[in-house]
């Protein structure tokens with residue numbers, strides 16, 4: 001669990017409840033009953049910045065033994081600050097992220113497809 005939501009009033013990080021309220025998410029701390037709004041837009045977990053770019057990323061699945069096959073694409077959020085080299089590389093190649101280039105934001109939506117970085121084994 002790397003969700004970095006903590007109560008701004010008491011610092012509690014586990015007893016937090018979230019309710020969607022229109023475009024915002026209302027968070028309630030069960031420890032001190034503090035309520036606050038959370039902007040649902042993604043933020044960079046490393047720098048907290050909002051300057052994120054959406055990038056396509058290949059989703060691979062194991063087919064027959066060690067054979068990996070691209071089964072589709074998913075979207076990941078890259079931080080313009082922390083992932084600047086990656087973004088630059090994408091802009092140059094105009095292609096999707098390879099499945100082994102782990103972006104800084106690891107959302108569980110694409111978690112089951114790869115699991116581990118596939119090493120290209122030869123021999």
Ligand SMILES: [Zn+2]
Nearest residue numbers: 007010029032
């Ligand atoms: Zn609290």
Ligand SMILES: [Zn+2]
Nearest residue numbers: 044047079082
């Ligand atoms: Zn960042």
